[in-house]
Amino acid sequence: MNFWLELVVKTVLVLILVVLPVALVVIFGELKISAHIQSRIGPYFAGGRFGWAQPLADGAKFIQKEDLIPAGADNPVFRFAPYVVLMGTFATFVVIPFGPDLAAENLDVGIFFLLAVSSLSTLGVLMAGWSSANKYSLIGGLRAAAQLIAYELPLVLAALAVVIQAGTLSLSGIVEAQANMEIFGLGIHLPYVLTGQILSFIIFTIAALAELSRIPFDMPIAESELTMGYLTEYSGLRFTMFFLGEYAAMISLAAVASTLFLGGYYLPGLSGDALKVAGPFILLGKTLILCFVFIWMRWSWPRLREDQLQSLAWKWLIPLALVNIVVISIFKVVL
Amino acid sequence: MAQQVNSGGFPLKGLFTGMKVTFLELLKKPVTVNYPKEKEIPVARARGVIALDTEACTVCMLCARECPDWCIYIEGHKEEVPPAKEGGRVRTRAKLDRFDIDYALCMYCGICVEVCPFDALFWSPDYEYSEFSIADMLHDKERLTEWLATVPDPPALET
Amino acid sequence: MTDIDARAAMHLSDASVSVELETQGMTLNIGPQHPSTHGVLRLVAKVEGERVMSVQPVIGYMHRGYEKLTEVRTYAQITALVNRIDWVSGFANEIPWIRAVEKLMEIEVPERAQWIRLILTEMTRISSHLLFMSSYPLELGAATPLMYALREREYVMDLIEGLTGGRFHPNFNRVGGVKPAAGGGSTQKKVSQDLPAGFFQGTREAMDRIDSVMDELDELVTGNEMVRARTIGVGVIPPEKAIEFGLSGPNARASGIDFDLRRDGEPYLPYDQVDFDVITEQTGDSFARYLVRKEEIRQAVRIVRQGIDNIKPGPLQAKVPRVLKVPKGQTYVRTENPKGEMGFYLISEGGRIPYRVKIRSASFCNLSILSWILEGALVPDLVAIMGSLDFVLGDVDR
Numbered sequence: 001m002n003f004w005l006e007l008v009v010k011t012v013l014v015l016i017l018v019v020l021p022v023a024l025v026v027i028f029g030e031l032k033i034s035a036h037i038q039s040r041i042g043p044y045f046a047g048g049r050f051g052w053a054q055p056l057a058d059g060a061k062f063i064q065k066e067d068l069i070p071a072g073a074d075n076p077v078f079r080f081a082p083y084v085v086l087m088g089t090f091a092t093f094v095v096i097p098f099g100p101d102l103a104a105e106n107l108d109v110g111i112f113f114l115l116a117v118s119s120l121s122t123l124g125v126l127m128a129g130w131s132s133a134n135k136y137s138l139i140g141g142l143r144a145a146a147q148l149i150a151y152e153l154p155l156v157l158a159a160l161a162v163v164i165q166a167g168t169l170s171l172s173g174i175v176e177a178q179a180n181m182e183i184f185g186l187g188i189h190l191p192y193v194l195t196g197q198i199l200s201f202i203i204f205t206i207a208a209l210a211e212l213s214r215i216p217f218d219m220p221i222a223e224s225e226l227t228m229g230y231l232t233e234y235s236g237l238r239f240t241m242f243f244l245g246e247y248a249a250m251i252s253l254a255a256v257a258s259t260l261f262l263g264g265y266y267l268p269g270l271s272g273d274a275l276k277v278a279g280p281f282i283l284l285g286k287t288l289i290l291c292f293v294f295i296w297m298r299w300s301w302p303r304l305r306e307d308q309l310q311s312l313a314w315k316w317l318i319p320l321a322l323v324n325i326v327v328i329s330i331f332k333v334v335l
Numbered sequence: 336m337a338q339q340v341n342s343g344g345f346p347l348k349g350l351f352t353g354m355k356v357t358f359l360e361l362l363k364k365p366v367t368v369n370y371p372k373e374k375e376i377p378v379a380r381a382r383g384v385i386a387l388d389t390e391a392c393t394v395c396m397l398c399a400r401e402c403p404d405w406c407i408y409i410e411g412h413k414e415e416v417p418p419a420k421e422g423g424r425v426r427t428r429a430k431l432d433r434f435d436i437d438y439a440l441c442m443y444c445g446i447c448v449e450v451c452p453f454d455a456l457f458w459s460p461d462y463e464y465s466e467f468s469i470a471d472m473l474h475d476k477e478r479l480t481e482w483l484a485t486v487p488d489p490p491a492l493e494t
Numbered sequence: 495m496t497d498i499d500a501r502a503a504m505h506l507s508d509a510s511v512s513v514e515l516e517t518q519g520m521t522l523n524i525g526p527q528h529p530s531t532h533g534v535l536r537l538v539a540k541v542e543g544e545r546v547m548s549v550q551p552v553i554g555y556m557h558r559g560y561e562k563l564t565e566v567r568t569y570a571q572i573t574a575l576v577n578r579i580d581w582v583s584g585f586a587n588e589i590p591w592i593r594a595v596e597k598l599m600e601i602e603v604p605e606r607a608q609w610i611r612l613i614l615t616e617m618t619r620i621s622s623h624l625l626f627m628s629s630y631p632l633e634l635g636a637a638t639p640l641m642y643a644l645r646e647r648e649y650v651m652d653l654i655e656g657l658t659g660g661r662f663h664p665n666f667n668r669v670g671g672v673k674p675a676a677g678g679g680s681t682q683k684k685v686s687q688d689l690p691a692g693f694f695q696g697t698r699e700a701m702d703r704i705d706s707v708m709d710e711l712d713e714l715v716t717g718n719e720m721v722r723a724r725t726i727g728v729g730v731i732p733p734e735k736a737i738e739f740g741l742s743g744p745n746a747r748a749s750g751i752d753f754d755l756r757r758d759g760e761p762y763l764p765y766d767q768v769d770f771d772v773i774t775e776q777t778g779d780s781f782a783r784y785l786v787r788k789e790e791i792r793q794a795v796r797i798v799r800q801g802i803d804n805i806k807p808g809p810l811q812a813k814v815p816r817v818l819k820v821p822k823g824q825t826y827v828r829t830e831n832p833k834g835e836m837g838f839y840l841i842s843e844g845g846r847i848p849y850r851v852k853i854r855s856a857s858f859c860n861l862s863i864l865s866w867i868l869e870g871a872l873v874p875d876l877v878a879i880m881g882s883l884d885f886v887l888g889d890v891d892r
Binding site: 307 | 520522523541544631634635636637638640641642645714718720721723724872873874875
Binding site: 346347348349350352353355356357360366377378379380381382391401402403442443444445446448449450451452453454455456457458489490491492493 | 567568570571572574575638642645652655656657658659660663665673675676677678679680681682685686687688689690691692693694710713714715717718719720722
């Protein structure tokens with residue numbers, strides 16, 4: 001097919017068929033789960049008894065709102081910031097494998113590309129915080145920059161441990177390695193989280209939560225102090241983009257975690273054609289389970305202070321991740 | 336004696352106990368009362384709105400005087416009532432022209448109900464009378480008499 | 495610079511960055527409209543990075559002129575107004591006022607009225623501290639204890655409403671006792687405002703529920719390592735400073751000052767006939783203030799249970815003249831409100847209207863420590879410390 005046509009089709013397919021619906025499902029899940037944790041109902045009006053149309057109604061409401069830009073704001077930077085965040089997030093979906101050959105672009109350097117591109121969002125957050133002409137947004141933006149940079153390293157190092165064990169940077173390759181896993185000559189098909197990567201999984205999850213600015217790492221937003229931090233001045237459609245971007249990033253990082261540690265689209269017992277059909281749903285299931293855990297953690301714990309957050313990253317997670325890599329490498333050579 | 340961050344047990348035990356509490360709460364039924372489809376019945380003594388019995392009112396003005404916000408507006412005039420028997424005295428009786436309570440000012444303290452010597456004012460627990468314009472919050476004599484139907488019986492007392 | 499560093503070291507558990515950076519300070523207006531100032535409080539904070547250099551609180555946005563209002567109202571009208579000072583603990587505000595009037599008139603309050611006042615005051619203490627338990631974790635970032643504590647608070651509110659007719663503003667105290675009857679007319683006079691049927695049963699159930707929710711909140715909040723890391727060692731108030739700034743109530747008791755007006759002050763309610771502990775902590779940090787309030791809820795539950803066991807039948811109000819005239823004199827009565835010590839200084843020249851009423855509110859004095867304690871704190875700690883002092887702007891500004 002024509003290169004450009006293929007590009008457009010893949011973009012549309014991935015974004016419209018995968019990211020948007022799943023993001024809406026996760027948003028609805030967050031509303032309902034948080035409501036039931038807090039002993040209340042959550043959405044119940046839009047869409048009948050379960051309120052399933054609430055995210056759609058919210059989206060429609062945001063679209064028709066007035067486009068407010070503060071008077072002192074840096075116009076081009078203010079307008080461009082949401083798109084930078086979104087670009088960083090959507091580009092990660094290109095390499096996530098939904099089935100044996102069902103990645104939008106099966107890059108050989110999959111995980112490397114993914115981690116590199118997902119750090120573009122940091123720039124968008126900083127742009128949003130600085131251009132808002134609001135001291136609270138500035139504080140939020142600076143906190144976000146410090147936090148996101150600090151937690152890039154544990155994220156990368158934890159993923160590196162998996163790469164060492166799998167022997168390939170390509171995400172489909174990592175899933176295949178888990179599918180064809182052999183320990184001591186026995187053909188056991190266990191996900192990496194159960195075969196020595198438990199510490200990497202924990203570090204990756206913590207770093208992912210910090211990359212998403214979710215509680216317990218939500219200092220950049222910190223609702224009770226900064227009233228939405230770097231997002232304070234955004235309203236209407238621009239806010240929807242940040243909002244969707246946050247949930248898309250959550251899905252993307254959860255999907256990456258499922259691929260790296262939980263076996264991705266693979267389930268023991270399925271192979272070949274059955275996997276091509278059921279693969280996306282298996283990956284979706286694992287992703288949703290991880291998203292549920294993220295939501296559960298958000299509504300159970302308070303937030304950490306900025307310096308505690310930083311010391312957690314630099315003094316605990318990075319040394320642990322380095323030790324983890326050494327241990328995995330030793331096992332890889334020995335076994 | 337300073338407290339430690341780790342309160343005992345294995346490290347980060349508190350975080351997992353907290354998650355257990357929220358998970359158990361997730362499985363329970365929510366306590367929401369789905370207003371306006373379901374409504375809680377207010378208790379009998381709840382101070383919702385004041386009802387007026389115009390027959391009992393003698394325009395003594397005690398309630399208007401004692402109100403802390405002076406939100407009761409009363410106007411009345413004296414009428415001559417013919418004597419009950421032949422050759423008796425002509426009596427005068429006070430008649431109520433205007434009795435307005437401004438619920439935009441009312442503090443719902445109950446001093447007017449308590450101070451009335453003639454049982455003309457009653458508390459009713461009805462609370463759904465919001466209006467779109469503040470001027471509509473001035474309830475006149477007729478509307479106050481309508482509230483009389485919602486006044487409940489006093490509750491039984493604890494033995 | 496060294497002065498600030500010493501105080502900053504008090505706030506940070508680890509050493510600060512050793513590199514000397516040239517930074518420019520910023521004046522941050524933590525303005526009247528803010529999610530975590532408990533009302534309309536304005537803090538003009540000079541901030542450098544994340545560290546607060548100086549804080550100047552600006553109050554008065556909520557000033558309603560209570561002391562002026564009392565100059566033109568009768569004693570019954572003022573009783574209806576007084577429970578709106580500290581709007582979270584409505585009933586407890588009426589007690590010092592009504593005790594001041596009763597002291598000047600030298601009226602003795604019947605037993606049953608005193609016990610009803612005791613039960614309602616302790617229920618109000620439970621309600622006010624439950625509101626603290628719900629809003630303090632919210633300021634730290636946890637959103638669920640909010641709902642759990644408020645859910646149980648509803649039961650206490652329902653009990654207060656069933657008895658008095660109002661949830662937040664009961665207006666139930668009268669000079670000489672509590673409200674005896676529904677009205678003044680011949681039929682309304684017979685409608686007694688005594689405890690409604692089901693009150694004892696409802697109270698026992700509510701107290702059991704509150705005990706169980708306190709266990710839940712213990713697991714969710716008190717044992718949570720992140721809450722502890724955010725509050726232990728943060729905002730330490732030494733006892734001398736607490737006395738210097740006039741702190742009272744749970745704030746002072748958390749710094750080790752063992753003083754409770756229920757036990758140590760002039761008796762105003764039958765607290766000597768109930769068994770309860772006065773909770774103190776020695777560290778004086780935000781966590782200690784949280785712990786003191788949490789344990790005070792349990793003690794208040796104990797008192798309420800004893801109250802409904804010990805109450806005996808009797809009249810609800812002493813004999814008072816219909817038109818209330820208070821003899822000439824001055825008096826000051828102070829009581830242990832949930833927020834601290836609340837006092838009413840009443841000057842009467844005889845007549846139906848007082849000459850002057852001065853209100854000593856607990857939150858005003860508790861708030862005066864802010865400019866001292868927030869110097870050198872981090873911005874997130876600012877929120878944690880303000881929340882732990884638990885002041886209400888209605889109480890501050892009156």
